Amino acid sequence: DAGVIQSPRHEVTEMGQEVTLRCKPISGHDYLFWYRQTMMRGLELLIYFNNNVPIDDSGMPEDRFSAKMPNASFSTLKIQPSEPRDSAVYFCASTGGANTEAFFGQGTRLTVV
Amino acid sequence: DQQVKQNSPSLSVQEGRISILNCDYTNSMFDYFLWYKKYPAEGPTFLISISSIKDKNEDGRFTVFLNKSAKHLSLHIVPSQPGDSAVYFCAARFTGNQFYFGTGTSLTVIP
Numbered sequence: 001d002a003g004v005i006q007s008p009r010h011e012v013t014e015m016g017q018e019v020t021l022r023c024k025p026i027s028g029h030d031y032l033f034w035y036r037q038t039m040m041r042g043l044e045l046l047i048y049f050n051n052n053v054p055i056d057d058s059g060m061p062e063d064r065f066s067a068k069m070p071n072a073s074f075s076t077l078k079i080q081p082s083e084p085r086d087s088a089v090y091f092c093a094s095t096g097g098a099n100t101e102a103f104f105g106q107g108t109r110l111t112v113v
Numbered sequence: 114d115q116q117v118k119q120n121s122p123s124l125s126v127q128e129g130r131i132s133i134l135n136c137d138y139t140n141s142m143f144d145y146f147l148w149y150k151k152y153p154a155e156g157p158t159f160l161i162s163i164s165s166i167k168d169k170n171e172d173g174r175f176t177v178f179l180n181k182s183a184k185h186l187s188l189h190i191v192p193s194q195p196g197d198s199a200v201y202f203c204a205a206r207f208t209g210n211q212f213y214f215g216t217g218t219s220l221t222v223i224p
Contacts, residue, residue: 004156033211033212035214039216040216041115041216042119042202042214042215042216042217043157043202043204043214043217044214045211045212045213045214048211050209055211056211091156091157093156093212100145100147100162100164100206100208101147101159101162102159102212103159104149104156104157104158105156106154106155106156107154107155107156
């Protein structure tokens, strides 16, 4: 398996624009997590899914953030409209089966100017 | 509110010596604790874990210790190598639930 795949790796956008981050989890994993890395909070959970259903989205900072998981092999995190303070590295991770650990993608570095 | 805390943002150690990274947590219901290692421009990678029913787990140069009464865990790296220089994240979870991460400790191993 290629691991968790995120795209794009880097995204630069102007304030006010819509941004969509994509994630393909490891096949067979039934949990998918979206994290944001910041200096102050470290790896901050935004939302997680179990069997494609959102379980906890309390970490989503504002209504500008939304996430979907239309099937077991794909998830998106959307920010609309984007703001400079959204600039960060966003990680997707998945786990499932007998695994106790989560497997992370390479991350998407988002810069909003 | 941070349920997992790493109070040392950085640590420097000489090559060959022991590195000790510390982590505290607040929720006594966590049943797994994990350490991740992160290099720049890469995603975190799993390093070692420990179940709440154990107090020590060892894997090569890496040992994790769990003190449930103190709600504290630590990662020992012996001997430390320059390639160990990275950011280390402590994490905790309930089975079937989310992972709670600390803010990370940046380890520098000096050759």
